[in-house]
Amino acid sequence: MxxxxxxxxxxxxxxxxxxxxxxxxxxxxxxxxxxxxxxxxxxxGEVIEALKKVADHGIFGYTIRPDSFYQSLINWLERRHHWKVEKEWINICPGVVPALSLIVQAFTKPGDQIVIQSPVYHPFFSVAQQKGRELVDNTLLFDGKRYEIDFEDLEKKLSDERCKMLLFCSPHNPVGRVWTKDELTKVGNLCLKHNVLMLSDEIHFDLIFKGHKHTPFASISKEFADISITCVAPSKTFNLAGLQSSAIIIPNKKLNETYQKSLDIEDGNMSNSFAIAAFEAAYNNGxxxxxxxxxxxxxxxxxxxxxxxxxxxxxxxxxxxxxxxxxxxxxxxxxxxxxxxxxxxxxxxxxxxxxxxxxxxxxxxxxxxxxxxxxxxxxxxxxxxxxxxxxxxx
Ligand SMILES: Cc1ncc(COP(=O)(O)O)c(C=O)c1O
Structure with missing residues (x-):
């Protein structure tokens, strides 16, 4: 077509x-x-057709997520990003920003430090300094052409014992970097060394220009997967932000349970019937x-x-x-x-x-x-x- x-x-x-x-x-x-x-x-068009089908049915009661919902994302991640994900790792949240906020509340406490890398997607600032958390900026380096991570400064900041989380943007909004596997490996090794949780916002993961390749952080190694929470969504890729549907991938069982508990407290685990249909249609046919x-x-x-x-x-x-x-x-x-x-x-x-x-x-x-x-x-x-x-x- x-x-x-x-x-x-x-x-x-x-x-x-x-x-x-x-x-x-x-x-x-x-x-x-x-x-x-x-x-x-x-x-x-396939997404629009799927939405019409839901509308035509006319009953919009409480909705569950079928296996095919998870499978559509599992297949997409394997096909396009060479990342093998298990169904049990996948959680949901209406939006990535609400998920980031929930995760900060669930995995850090007041007084903890959270590192971000500015210039960065502006909601990261409020997410990282909510409820007594302290924002720490590992400013990106710019040589007039391209942005790079300041690894020396990053290590300094991650090594502070108050530092508990890196809120990472990959690919990076607004500077447009698609971090290389080498860069991600360096970042991951620093997180491992200093016992810092990697919260990787990968919402732009499908929007990659020729000559570049997105590597999901958690796909690099079992060790990285174990200290990471990855947020993805079809919302940027297929222009579905108004449908509010994102996926939060947490391979580590303990971390996964903590996330689920927090989501349950907010009663946030419910589904929107339109969002489910669009999510599946986009990943299966888009x-x-x-x-x-x-x-x-x-x-x-x-x-x-x-x-x-x-x-x-x-x-x-x-x-x-x-x-x-x-x-x-x-x-x-x-x-x-x-x-x-x-x-x-x-x-x-x-x-x-x-x-x-x-x-x-x-x-x-x-x-x-x-x-x-x-x-x-x-x-x-x-x-x-x-x-x-x-x-x-x-
Ligand atoms: C890096 C990043 N994260 C999250 C979002 C928004 O996510 P959501 O609409 O799912 O809350 C955006 C939107 O521009 C973004 O650029």
């Missing part, structure tokens, strides 16, 4: 956070949204759609690269290895972060994420969502160009 990622679909008045919450989030409803990690593409999506995203990325090089050469695109979020260094534009934000909103009328929300190390950067039809991307970039070039040429 050929999918039509070029087709523009009006999302106004659909309760879309990306399109309908602009006034509330940015103070102006009349903006072109290029922010939150949500794609302007319909889900695979592969071709994903391949075509990735090709489309690469073309959009090529377009962004060429556009910035030719039209806004003072801003530089940090090459993403995965995700559909592009991190752009605007520090050479000669505008303060606040001024850039004001101009993009008030003049360009474009809503994107300002880098400083991802931590101090993100100041002066912007994060652009390229998962939209090329015509929308082009419109957004033209608006940014007109505004930026007007103000920097002064």
């Amino acid at each position: 050929a999918y039509h990622f070029d087709k523009v679909i009006d999302r106004h008045n659909t309760n879309s956070l990306k399109w309908d919450a602009l006034k509330e989030r940015f103070g102006d409803a009349d903006l072109l949204p290029m922010w939150v990690a949500d794609m302007d593409f319909p889900a695979p 592969e071709q759609w994903l391949e075509e999506l990735l090709t489309y995203l690469e073309k959009n990325l090529d377009f962004v690269n060429k556009f910035f090089k030719e039209e806004i050469p003072n801003a530089s695109v940090v090459q993403p290895e995965g995700t559909y979020l592009v991190w752009i260094d605007c520090r050479k534009l000669g505008l303060s972060a606040k001024e850039l934000e004001r101009l993009l909103l008030k003049e360009a009328k474009v809503a994107l994420n300002q880098g400083y929300i991802f931590g101090k190390s993100g100041e002066g950067f912007i994060r652009l969502n390229i998962a939209c039809p090329k015509s929308i991307l082009e419109e957004g970039l033209n608006r940014i160009k007109a505004t930026v070039n007007k103000h920097i040429s002064k």
Whole structure:
């Protein structure tokens, strides 16, 4: 089947956070949204058909998760990520962020330290410093082109006896790194050495560009699997965030039981009948759609690269290895972060994420969502160009 990622679909008045919450989030409803990690593409046809079937049945009582639900994820992980997972390891949670929060509460206590690596997905900050936990930042290194982990600093931070957890983003949002097996092995060995739990948020695991390979942290060795909790979901891959369905994979039996107990306390183990159907259909039948999506995203990325090089050469695109979020260094534009934000909103009328929300190390950067039809991307970039070039040429 050929999918039509070029087709523009009006999302106004659909309760879309990306399109309908602009006034509330940015103070102006009349903006072109290029922010939150949500794609302007319909889900695979197979997913839509599965949802219609559930709707047509018409009874939406309490729902259980069938074996086929687990099997769809087990097969997907083995086929696409060479990770053999057992059914008993798989838990659920409506969203990855609620899961991260629950896990922090279940596995750490007030006074414990949790390491994050900024600039990073902004909810990590509130998750890691909730209820008396202390956030510790192992800031990523940036040489002007590519981000790397500062291993020396990481070891210093993990070796503090108060440090109990590494909240890891893999692939990394917003810097777009797909960590190599070598890098992951180094991180894992440090966690093992210092007895630190690895909480690996791998929600972007399927969105990987050519030439790169995502390695699930827990797939590297039995030892790593034993100290890890991995969060995945079909929500980013297939644009199903509104269905609220994610999987929390915990191979270690004791850790698994602790998670399940915490989820039970919250009565969070129930299922949504639409989410189950979509999850299964996506993992069983969505592969071709994903391949075509990735090709489309690469073309959009090529377009962004060429556009910035030719039209806004003072801003530089940090090459993403995965995700559909592009991190752009605007520090050479000669505008303060606040001024850039004001101009993009008030003049360009474009809503994107300002880098400083991802931590101090993100100041002066912007994060652009390229998962939209090329015509929308082009419109957004033209608006940014007109505004930026007007103000920097002064
Ligand atoms: C790294 C990361 N984790 C989690 C989420 C959100 O997950 P959920 O909607 O399942 O809470 C996002 C969304 O952008 C993300 O980038």
